[in-house]
Amino acid sequence: MRLGVLCSGGKDSLFACMMAMEREEVVCLIALRSRNEESYMFHTPNVSLVPLQAEAAELPLVEMPTEGMEEEELEDLRAALVCAREKHRIDGVVTGAILSIYQAARVQRICNTLGLWCFNPLWYTDQESYLDSLIRNGFRVIISGVFSEPFDEKWLGRPLDRASVVLLNQYRERYGITLTGEGGEYETFVLDAPFFKKRIEIVEASSEYHNYRGFYRITGARLVGK
Amino acid sequence: MILLIDLCYRNGSLGFDEFVRPVARIVRHSGNDVIPVHFRSLTDPLLSRAEAVILCGTPLADTAFLAEPGAFSWLKETSLPVLGICAGMEVICTIFGGTLRPCTEIGMTEVSVIGNDPIFQGSGSFSAYEIHTLACSSKQDLEVLAVSNQCIQIVRHPEKTIYGVMFHPEVRNNWVIDRFLTCSVEGIISP
Structure with a gap:
């Protein structure tokens, strides 16, 4: 299964990426570059350095800017996933969600409408x-x-x-x-x-x-x- | 020992971490031993060692288990307590005469208990995490214990200690798994 990993640059998304690599084929990272430091969905400190992480991992990156406004940013996420599906033929998406039902449910809904699998390998982990x-x-x-x-x-x-x-x-x-x-x-x-x-x-x-x-x-x- | 059955499309998939491991944590926390097994690898000796069985959920896009009903025919014969979670409830419904229909709920949903049962007694209504695109029809050999405004949420077999829940109790409703295990082990629920 070809997977794209939603990557904020933080530990959870990159650990989830490692877990996905152990079981499936990770073909790209996907990053939402939020201009809003209060974004409900996407964490912002140093997200501009995700391209360097992608280069370090030798993975292509799908990057999408977003204003980071509540709910509107979900349209930007949808656009990023559509782009990843077209460019890298992903079958599914991986996130680093651990406890956030707000984030997980929104990604699940978008994946569902796009016919993509959605995996949260750190979900409710110890x-x-x-x-x-x-x-x-x-x-x-x-x-x-x-x-x-x-x-x-x-x-x-x-x-x-x-x-x-x-x-x-x-x-x-x-x-x-x-x-x-x-x-x-x-x-x-x-x-x-x-x-x-x-x-x-x-x-x-x-x-x-x-x-x-x-x-x-x-x-x-x-x-x-x- | 509590047997956790992984219903994901293949053994060792990423879905295991999301849908089996959190349930295993709750079961272990309640003082029980756990053996997880993929549904295609289930054997009679494993079943005979189990005190109870939990059929775990799958990712939203993963419905491969529905194409293999033969892997679940043991449910008709078993006298073990069984709890089916989401995909597990879908299996239980189809094995006991029900059909599935499209019905999507993703996120928190209000569940209203409408039947009497030792596990759900006094629960009234509660908020639960849902992630499904199918739901059970009402034409089945199962009692309906709870509903949401979209579909059946909890069923029980009238003669067996077999339960199905459409929501994910491992998220914010650990008490469902705890009570199922307590009632199973103490024999409060019995065929």
Whole structure:
């Protein structure tokens, strides 16, 4: 089965991509480039660097701009999937949805009307085991945005490693965050994945933070050998 | 041991992670051993070791299981408690005299319990996650225990401990699986 992976640049979509590669044929990544940082559907920090990830993975990329306005952005998603079907003959779509019924149901509806399969291999996964597996499989992930208490500025650009997971577990117990950030508490960016032929090196980046809300903007990055 | 039957189009498909693994987590969490098996690999020795069976759902586009009714003829003979989820309910309906019709529900839907049953007693109505393009007809040898405004949501065989639910209890309604297992193991539901 030929699959396209909806990719935001974050850990969930790229881990789902790895799972899809183990079982089926992944023929492209699909990215919605939202201009709205409050998008209901598509996460935004560093989504402009998905082309570099696609190059690292040696996968073609279908990229579609979107204003990121509620519901209207679904038309842009539909257009992106139609484009992926025409260009890369995909039979189905893979997402990194874990808990979000809002996102999963909308993608399912669009796939259903287009006659495409839809897979959510991380759906209702055990979040602790998933993060453990992410690290064990050699993913290199950084925090690219924080959007809730108690995340401070020091989290921006921080690697998602075992020490971070220990802290995230504490935040889950004390502040009720979802461990994987599925509730929008934090966002991530993947610098390396087991299926990347090259890894991403950050050359230049800046942080912007105010009152539990911050972005780590990568303004310069390149591919280097692994 | 609780047997989880994977109804996806092939063994080891991506659908397993989405539709079988979350159910397995709930079953294990309730203190039961789990053996997942693909529907084409089911054997009598496996069935004979099981305390109860759960037929899991499939991706929306995956209806390959409907072309192989022979793989589910054991349902007519079994005395085991069985819970069919979505695709599993579609199998149960077709095996027990029902037919399927096109009916799409994707997302959260209100389910209204209309029948008396130890598992669903006192549930009234609740919100449930749906992802299906087919629904069961009312002409079948099964009792209807709950409905949504579009289709039958829960059925029970009148003489066997066989249930079907059209919604996905592994999403936000773990209690359905927990009560099914408790009632099965404690013999509260029996043929």
